[in-house]
Amino acid sequence: MPDMRVSFCGVEFPNPTVLASGILGTTAPLLARVAASGIGGVTSKSASPRPRAGHPNPSVLKWGAGFINAVGLANPGIEAQVKILRETRRLMQEQGSPARLIASIFAESVDGFALAAEALSRAEPDFIEVNISCPNVARELGRPFASDPEDTASVTRAVKNATYLPIIVKLSPNVTDIVEIALAAEEAGADAIAAINTVAGMVIDIRARRPVLANLEGGVSGPAIKPIAVRSVYKIYEAVSVPILGIGGISSGEDAVEMMMAGASLVGVGSAAYWLGPDGLGRIRDEMADFMAEEGFASPTEMIGLAHAPTEDEDA
Numbered sequence: 001m002p003d004m005r006v007s008f009c010g011v012e013f014p015n016p017t018v019l020a021s022g023i024l025g026t027t028a029p030l031l032a033r034v035a036a037s038g039i040g041g042v043t044s045k046s047a048s049p050r051p052r053a054g055h056p057n058p059s060v061l062k063w064g065a066g067f068i069n070a071v072g073l074a075n076p077g078i079e080a081q082v083k084i085l086r087e088t089r090r091l092m093q094e095q096g097s098p099a100r101l102i103a104s105i106f107a108e109s110v111d112g113f114a115l116a117a118e119a120l121s122r123a124e125p126d127f128i129e130v131n132i133s134c135p136n137v138a139r140e141l142g143r144p145f146a147s148d149p150e151d152t153a154s155v156t157r158a159v160k161n162a163t164y165l166p167i168i169v170k171l172s173p174n175v176t177d178i179v180e181i182a183l184a185a186e187e188a189g190a191d192a193i194a195a196i197n198t199v200a201g202m203v204i205d206i207r208a209r210r211p212v213l214a215n216l217e218g219g220v221s222g223p224a225i226k227p228i229a230v231r232s233v234y235k236i237y238e239a240v241s242v243p244i245l246g247i248g249g250i251s252s253g254e255d256a257v258e259m260m261m262a263g264a265s266l267v268g269v270g271s272a273a274y275w276l277g278p279d280g281l282g283r284i285r286d287e288m289a290d291f292m293a294e295e296g297f298a299s300p301t302e303m304i305g306l307a308h309a310p311t312e313d314e315d316a
């Protein structure tokens with residue numbers, strides 16, 4: 001296998017694949033099990049200052065080309081999450097896993113984000129990921145912080161001041177111009193950008209004559225959103241100089257390569273974890289390695305942003 005290591009904000013990942021937040025990232029044994037699959041990093045479920053029950057069922061539905069969910073950020077709160085993250089670290093160390101640990105936070109206010117970042121930093125993850133982009137709590141909390149450049153900057157600054165760790169700010173595709181939001185996050189001190197969270201959507205049961213999710217609307221994920229994610233990453237890459245964690249619709253090594261060519265340094269995998277299973281996520285790394293061997297790439301780093309290179313015609 002080629003050398004699959006990548007450096008992200010100066011932190012070395014054994015390979016560019018990362019478990020996205022909210023999928024299999026709810027308990028320490030599950031996170032450690034995914035880490036053992038050969039994935040490069042794992043992200044925990046977003047944790048908020050106080051526990052949240054989330055939305056009533058049905059809250060997740062598989063439809064033709066992916067999933068729609070309105071889990072509503074159910075989580076046990078930061079105090080419990082610090083314990084989960086410490087236990088995850090311990091289990092990962094015990095199994096000698098080189099994978100990196102990313103702790104995701106969510107809050108209802110700027111101060112809440114700072115509080116969550118400060119608390120989870122005590123568990124010494126490698127990164128704090130700042131989820132300002134969940135579309136499923138808008139009915140309860142108003143529009144996400146990631147809808148507005150100034151709100152994005154306020155949260156980014158507050159989190160940056162609250163932690164010694166590098167921070168990844170996770171953006172929403174449900175905006176007019178995601179580049180404007182990415183620039184606001186970068187200017188406010190984000191060490192990296194994650195894009196994208198789920199795409200706002202709805203599925204209607206025509207026999208029942210009403211939306212399927214109890215929350216009515218939800219976030220669409222899986223293969224259906226890959227082109228939206230790839231475009232977002234492509235545009236952000238052209239505008240910012242911080243590295244990008246590209247997420248959305250990735251389920252194979254070739255999908256991951258496409259995301260890296262758009263400009264991602266790391267590639268997140270969410271919905272595909274449902275069918276690959278906790279032990280199967282290493283397959284994406286293996287498929288990337290096969291592609292690299294076929295195409296003569298010595299390192300995944302060589303593929304980052306390659307789709308932006310001028311063609312020979314343009315060069316001339």
Ligand SMILES: Cc1cc2nc3c(=O)[nH]c(=O)nc-3n(C[C@H](O)[C@H](O)[C@H](O)COP(=O)(O)O)c2cc1C
Nearest residue numbers: 020021022046069131196197221222248249270271
């Ligand atoms: C059931 C479910 C729960 C999720 N929970 C979170 C979460 O807690 N925090 C977060 O930042 N993103 C969350 N996401 C979004 C994913 O991390 C990811 O950005 C999105 O699903 C797109 O990637 P995918 O197409 O590979 O699933 C969730 C997604 C799903 C499907």
